[in-house]
Amino acid sequence: MKEKTLLKINQLEEKYCHGCLLKKMNREQGTRTSAHKFCITECSVGLRIRSHGNQLQ
Template sequence: MDRKQLIDKVDELSDAYCKGCLLKAHFRKEYGKTHAHRFCIEECTVGREIRRYGEKLG
């Protein structure tokens, strides 16, 4: 996959699953932005997939 395709895939995943995510909103409200972000990166299956694509970009 080239760079543009990777970025498009990350945007697609983010738009489809992350915007309006109830878990992220809950964790952000209860524990703060850092906890919510950490959850998304480490525990959420979509977040892990986005991170995997990001590693290919870097």
């Protein structure tokens, strides 16, 4: 179960997060923390990753 969840997270990150223009723009206009906050609270992919991460707890 844990391995499948980690695989799902990695696949989402590789497919959508690497090269994300919104992430890049948020880092340039703010801080890494603000970019991370945007990703986990507003981005639909980030919310899915967060949801999968919560399953690991």
